[in-house]
Amino acid sequence: MTDDKNKTWGTIKFDGPMATKGYALNKMCYSFNNAEAREEFKQDEAAYCDKFGLTPEQKEAVINRDILAMEREGGSIYYLAKFAGLLGLNVQDVGGLQTGRTTEEFQAYLDSQGRGKNNG
Amino acid sequence: MTDDKNKTWGTIKFDGPMATKGYALNKMCYSFNNAEAREEFKQDEAAYCDKFGLTPEQKEAVINRDILAMEREGGSIYYLAKFAGLLGLNVQDVGGLQTGRTTEEFQAYLDSQGRGKNNG
Amino acid sequence: MAKIIGGITTSHIPAIGIAMDRGLEDTPYWKDFFAGYPPIREWLGEQKPDIAIVFYNDHGLEMFLDKKPTFAIGCAPSYDNADEGWGIATIPPVTGETELSWHIVNELIEHDFDPTVCQDIKVDHGLTVPLSLMYPGHNYQHMKVIPVCINCERHPMPKPSRCYALGQAIGKAVESFDSDQKVVVFGTGGLSHQLDGERAGIINADFDEECMNKLVSDPEALTRYSNDELVEIAGAQGVELNMWLAMRGCMLGKVREVHRNYVAPISNTGAGTQLLLNE
Amino acid sequence: MAKIIGGITTSHIPAIGIAMDRGLEDTPYWKDFFAGYPPIREWLGEQKPDIAIVFYNDHGLEMFLDKKPTFAIGCAPSYDNADEGWGIATIPPVTGETELSWHIVNELIEHDFDPTVCQDIKVDHGLTVPLSLMYPGHNYQHMKVIPVCINCERHPMPKPSRCYALGQAIGKAVESFDSDQKVVVFGTGGLSHQLDGERAGIINADFDEECMNKLVSDPEALTRYSNDELVEIAGAQGVELNMWLAMRGCMLGKVREVHRNYVAPISNTGAGTQLLLNE
Ligand SMILES: [Fe+3]
Ligand SMILES: [Fe+3]
Numbered sequence: 001m002t003d004d005k006n007k008t009w010g011t012i013k014f015d016g017p018m019a020t021k022g023y024a025l026n027k028m029c030y031s032f033n034n035a036e037a038r039e040e041f042k043q044d045e046a047a048y049c050d051k052f053g054l055t056p057e058q059k060e061a062v063i064n065r066d067i068l069a070m071e072r073e074g075g076s077i078y079y080l081a082k083f084a085g086l087l088g089l090n091v092q093d094v095g096g097l098q099t100g101r102t103t104e105e106f107q108a109y110l111d112s113q114g115r116g117k118n119n120g
Numbered sequence: 121m122t123d124d125k126n127k128t129w130g131t132i133k134f135d136g137p138m139a140t141k142g143y144a145l146n147k148m149c150y151s152f153n154n155a156e157a158r159e160e161f162k163q164d165e166a167a168y169c170d171k172f173g174l175t176p177e178q179k180e181a182v183i184n185r186d187i188l189a190m191e192r193e194g195g196s197i198y199y200l201a202k203f204a205g206l207l208g209l210n211v212q213d214v215g216g217l218q219t220g221r222t223t224e225e226f227q228a229y230l231d232s233q234g235r236g237k238n239n240g
Numbered sequence: 241m242a243k244i245i246g247g248i249t250t251s252h253i254p255a256i257g258i259a260m261d262r263g264l265e266d267t268p269y270w271k272d273f274f275a276g277y278p279p280i281r282e283w284l285g286e287q288k289p290d291i292a293i294v295f296y297n298d299h300g301l302e303m304f305l306d307k308k309p310t311f312a313i314g315c316a317p318s319y320d321n322a323d324e325g326w327g328i329a330t331i332p333p334v335t336g337e338t339e340l341s342w343h344i345v346n347e348l349i350e351h352d353f354d355p356t357v358c359q360d361i362k363v364d365h366g367l368t369v370p371l372s373l374m375y376p377g378h379n380y381q382h383m384k385v386i387p388v389c390i391n392c393e394r395h396p397m398p399k400p401s402r403c404y405a406l407g408q409a410i411g412k413a414v415e416s417f418d419s420d421q422k423v424v425v426f427g428t429g430g431l432s433h434q435l436d437g438e439r440a441g442i443i444n445a446d447f448d449e450e451c452m453n454k455l456v457s458d459p460e461a462l463t464r465y466s467n468d469e470l471v472e473i474a475g476a477q478g479v480e481l482n483m484w485l486a487m488r489g490c491m492l493g494k495v496r497e498v499h500r501n502y503v504a505p506i507s508n509t510g511a512g513t514q515l516l517l518n519e
Numbered sequence: 520m521a522k523i524i525g526g527i528t529t530s531h532i533p534a535i536g537i538a539m540d541r542g543l544e545d546t547p548y549w550k551d552f553f554a555g556y557p558p559i560r561e562w563l564g565e566q567k568p569d570i571a572i573v574f575y576n577d578h579g580l581e582m583f584l585d586k587k588p589t590f591a592i593g594c595a596p597s598y599d600n601a602d603e604g605w606g607i608a609t610i611p612p613v614t615g616e617t618e619l620s621w622h623i624v625n626e627l628i629e630h631d632f633d634p635t636v637c638q639d640i641k642v643d644h645g646l647t648v649p650l651s652l653m654y655p656g657h658n659y660q661h662m663k664v665i666p667v668c669i670n671c672e673r674h675p676m677p678k679p680s681r682c683y684a685l686g687q688a689i690g691k692a693v694e695s696f697d698s699d700q701k702v703v704v705f706g707t708g709g710l711s712h713q714l715d716g717e718r719a720g721i722i723n724a725d726f727d728e729e730c731m732n733k734l735v736s737d738p739e740a741l742t743r744y745s746n747d748e749l750v751e752i753a754g755a756q757g758v759e760l761n762m763w764l765a766m767r768g769c770m771l772g773k774v775r776e777v778h779r780n781y782v783a784p785i786s787n788t789g790a791g792t793q794l795l796l797n798e
Binding site for chain 1: 255272273299300301304305306322323324325326327393394395396434435436437438439440441442443444445468471472476477501502503504505507508510
């Protein structure tokens with residue numbers, strides 16, 4: 001079979017094989033819908049990762065808040081967003097972390113593509 | 121809209137509106153997949169029905185083991201089968217209860233339509 | 241017969257809900273965006289639709305990967321919102337609808353769609369933010385809502401052409417429903433944006449404009465895109481255009497645009513708003 | 520390319536599992552039924568399929584009305600069985616398959632099917648009884664299983680023609696999968712029976728024979744029945760024929776029947792067993 005993955009630059013296509021790879025990580029992040037689960041994670045991050053059977057690579061990415069590594073290990077942005085929320089990060093913070101920018105730089109990048117508001 | 125329901129004699133078509141009507145009853149019976157739930161029901165049947173918000177008609181049908189009434193109140197045979205199992209009834213017992221036969225009479229009715237085995 | 245009286249497109253991003261929670265509508269960042277809504281609210285106030293069919297996608301509140309529907313339709317008497325994990329306030333229960341919902345399900349199955357049918361689901365910001373936008377102060381409970389949830393998360397996702405066809409089948413089902421109720425359809429989400437990867441932050445305002453133009457005049461042109469092409473052109477989450485296409489499919493014939501607004505960036509997205517009426 | 524080496528039809532009623540648990544295979548009630556299986560077991564033993572695609576319906580273990588799929592397909596690495604509430608022993612975990620499963624999902628979505636995609640589901644007697652029958656002593660864990668679950672409970676249910684088309688799409692997907700693995704397809708459930716209502720107990724052995732004949736020679740004739748007609752002719756649960764039709768659809772071309780057995784009543788059902796090979 002041909003592998004056309006990642007044919008769009010800087011984009012990890014969250015498809016079936018990635019969903020298989022990332023299942024434990026995504027299940028953990030899905031649990032963060034629940035406030036008690038968020039607290040339990042904060043109390044002992046490593047233990048919480050182990051409870052969901054994360055791989056060593058996934059666990060390391062979580063502990064390091066390495067969003068791109070989490071995505072490469074099969075993380076879906078929908079559930080990773082809940083992890084980011086738990087850390088107090090918004091989508092611009094997360095955008096900055098992934099693109100090597102500060103949040104302000106990331107916002108300026110967004111603005112540079114804009115229209116309406118001050119953008120005419 | 122036309123109402124073609126029950127056009128097959130003796131058959132309550134479990135369709136959308138019936139699924140709406142029977143939701144609480146079916147949810148209760150679905151819970152009987154769990155052994156602890158079965159025990160809790162046995163301890164106090166009425167309280168367990170109330171916990172799931174059964175209608176008075178549904179609750180009465182449950183307390184009376186009135187399978188046909190449970191079906192008329194929106195019960196799906198898939199979940200009612202779990203209720204029957206909890207009562208120690210098999211599908212021939214349930215067939216008898218619904219058709220006004222003893223279990224033996226119901227089995228004889230099944231045999232009367234048969235083929236293979238002793239039926240040639 | 242029930243009648244579809246109009247179609248509305250709108251963003252559904254959480255940042256909007258949070259801005260409303262905090263009363264930021266008139267701040268410099270938000271005022272041009274919120275300026276797009278009063279004309280739609282007025283129209284809704286005049287028309288008083290009985291039922292809203294809302295095309296949205298779940299972002300991981302209810303539809304997890306364990307059992308993920310391609311299309312899911314709600315048939316429940318009500319829908320709760322819940323904690324999504326990152327601080328948007330939950331909204332009061334949404335009133336559901338069972339009769340038209342089941343009629344639509346019957347027609348979908350008859351016409352070879354394979355929906356997951358939901359009698360008890362939680363709805364997330366994809367549905368609640370648009371309701372909050374249309375009915376500020378959460379004054380939406382008089383209206384019955386039929387949620388239609390489309391997978392926009394994990395590939396493979398339903399194709400744009402399939403989403404449009406789903407909308408058409410739902411539109412025809414509404415037309416064949418014996419009732420004099422008025423139905424409005426919402427296409428939510430979009431437009432161009434990408435949250436994940438090193439390419440995060442891409443917005444394509446030209447494409448967004450094309451989408452809004454074609455949605456009115458030639459929606460079938462948009463259905464010729466593949467989801468992979470939408471990712472390339474409009475970002476990984478640009479596939480939320482599929483909800484707009486499903487909404488447009490419901491409207492069946494020609495439409496005219498009576499109102500439009502577009503602002504970008506709003507949070508990480510191009511935020512488009514339209515009110516469409518059948519010709 | 521992967522190859523479908525044969526198709527098997529079989530009952531899946533719990534009573535069979537309970538009879539096996541209790542060692543009743545050679546008793547007068549059961550011996551004619553179990554006599555249908557040694558030829559199939561021998562064929563499986565010789566052919567050693569790598570993968571089994573099993574069409575079954577869930578009877579309320581995993582797929583509740585809260586969120587009920589029309590079609591669901593498993594993509595999980597393994598599947599657990601669990602307590603169903605009425606005393607059948609649970610069986611050890613079933614080995615899953617992820618590569619062909621995802622390939623099938625891609626092809627289904629590409630061809631306008633709308634499956635619910637399952638990475639973590641429990642499987643009930645609809646799937647476990649057939650596996651226990653084919654591999655006594657639960658010697659099935661060497662084989663990878665792809666569960667395909669069809670709604671046979673709540674109307675509207677997918678039409679017989681749609682189930683057959685689903686099978687055809689899956690069959691073509693298997694044929695386009697780059698692998699030399701051997702695939703067997705199971706159609707489970709049926710035949711005529713009715714568990715509910717005052718009409719409970721109906722069996723239609725003549726119709727069951729027609730089904731087994733037509734499944735070989737002219738499956739499309741069977742797809743012309745509506746589900747309402749199947750209920751009338753074959754009882755409320757006679758709609759489980761849909762799983763047989765999906766299986767037959769997978770086989771694509773002409774088939775020949777190399778083995779058949781039919782016994783009624785077995786519990787409340789007409790119990791048919793067939794082994795079909797492509798011409
Ligand atoms: Fe969204
Ligand atoms: Fe069955």
